[in-house]
Amino acid sequence: MAIETLNPETPSSRPVTLADVAREAGTSPSTASRALSGRGYVSAPVRARLLEAAERLGYVANASARVLKQRRSYVVGVVVSDLGNQFYASLATGVEETLREAGYQMLLLSDNSESAEELAGARAFAAMRAAGVIMTPVAYDALPLLARHGIPVVEVDRRLATLPCDAVVIDNERGGREATAHLFAAGHRRIALLVVDTDWTTDRGRLHGYLAAHQIAGVAVDQRLVLPLPVHARDAEARIESLLRTAAPTAIFAANNLLAEQAWRVLRRLGRRIPHDVSLVAFDDMPWMEMVDPAITTVAQPTREMGRRAAALLLRRLEQPAATPITETLQPSLVVRGSTHPPGPVA
Amino acid sequence: MAIETLNPETPSSRPVTLADVAREAGTSPSTASRALSGRGYVSAPVRARLLEAAERLGYVANASARVLKQRRSYVVGVVVSDLGNQFYASLATGVEETLREAGYQMLLLSDNSESAEELAGARAFAAMRAAGVIMTPVAYDALPLLARHGIPVVEVDRRLATLPCDAVVIDNERGGREATAHLFAAGHRRIALLVVDTDWTTDRGRLHGYLAAHQIAGVAVDQRLVLPLPVHARDAEARIESLLRTAAPTAIFAANNLLAEQAWRVLRRLGRRIPHDVSLVAFDDMPWMEMVDPAITTVAQPTREMGRRAAALLLRRLEQPAATPITETLQPSLVVRGSTHPPGPVA
């Protein structure tokens, strides 16, 4: 008896194919395919023989061949801006939950908010003929690229689409408005806004909310209080510090969790006490916001739920390719904590 | 002129194939393949025509067909325990950086520390004939499965392999020893250990370090101070609280960032002041540890670098499949902050 027969773990040079399984069980490849894929008729005894043979040989179907032949895959591509940011991580987690239940496999990619990387990701998913793609969009050309291949796209968090497509967002305008109104209610009049300098709907919306709240409060906006920062600004903290010195805000609204963290660090470094010297409102609740002292008032978003909804929207579209696109808008909620107080010395 | 000709964006029913590009450029598919894949000879003018045609038609090569034919892919599977945990997220980020530079594509999966999910992931990567797999292992059978398909595996963070395979870990024993020794040096004698109740090399190592430090200090280990917690323990905080009440430690060593966070929350809820009432040392430096007051003393690990090294090890093995397996051990470093003081009231 040959060594190979004795030791099935020997890494055979050639991977096990369907034909091998069929030969082992004494059937044709067609029958083996029907038995193992579960489509089509096979008698019980033959099916059992085939399953046993497949198990024994350690057969794992070649996904490439299957996708090539079936011209459809069960892989859904997900591309987010920054995996290091828990916001995107939990978005992805939500997506994964829902996709898994539906028998789809999530493939995750991070693009560092770089158009080029996102486009490369879209290209990769197009190449593997993904069933669909869910993304927090950065590049305008990713969607058209995928659309041309008939791959449905769902945008989450941001809207960027120039073509009709499903989306899940939150009401950023309202979030920004409530955050700002909360500060007005506490008596603040000089509220700084830290926001990303892009035309992303997220930051645009939060900015509009900030402006709307001013309008409602009848307070003119001092443009020196608005600080638009480039996405990967190296000097963000320096610019925040400079804003504090020159524009003398009594409160800060940081329009995302990263900016909030940076603002917080600057305040600590400068020895400005929160909320005694400066109040702080963040956007997007993160664990640390509840752990620091004082805890940070913030606009919470249902991150994981957004991921789940996005996946659900994609699944719907896979079933009904022609359905009219939907944009689901979820509501943020203001979580009031200790970082916001009336301006001036605490009573 | 037909509408379709006018509007190239019309989602054609059939995706563009290599044959389409060839026809468009007036060549054979063979030539088109050589031109677009870059292997084999094509004259300059023909190559230019083909590239132009591919561009115009929006051709994206079918990855399935390519992988099927070439019997090799440039996809590397990565499966981590929990994407929501920044530790794993930055591990993945490190992997991605290095793979991208080498022209490989990372595909990320999270398995919730569930064997079944990890195995399903391994199966998926085997099915797509991934070039290699990097994982923080949980299931014993994932590696054999992949090995049988000739797919090299690199383990990161933990070692679990029953077969020889490359790995990147940190010196957990040393980390645990230094953390504990630091507390001994401050005068503590009753040091609680919070650790995950598994045979993972990470937690085992940290536990051994804890024990070794006791030996060195000549202090007998009180078993009531050691709290092994199941991976997804719902009642973790309750058990930590109970440990505090019954075993009366003056210091806590939490062997990972999650346990550290839970311990911190319990201490806050009980009104125990850090470090006045109880000192706290964590494992794995996270942003929040530096933000809370007092900041948390912790054993920092070069997370991202671990990811990079793991990817490098995989790349090496893809070049030299027969090289002897390497285990790289990186060194953790103790970051002393304000959460550790001598026991008893601060002077």
Next chain:
DNA sequence: CTGCATTGTGGAAACGTTGCCACACACGCC
């Protein structure tokens, strides 16, 4: 002017699977 490299291109098979179709066989009914 023939023969032989050289240069550039096309033909065809193969990768591993699926799914249509045809076929073999047994069975019961008229």
Next chain:
DNA sequence: GGCGTGTGTGGCAACGTTTCCACAATGCAG
């Protein structure tokens, strides 16, 4: 006893690419 009918299986082509090989065209030397 022939004939439909139903049951179970195999043959074969196709998915889109790559790659080996053959071959056409060109140039050049003998």
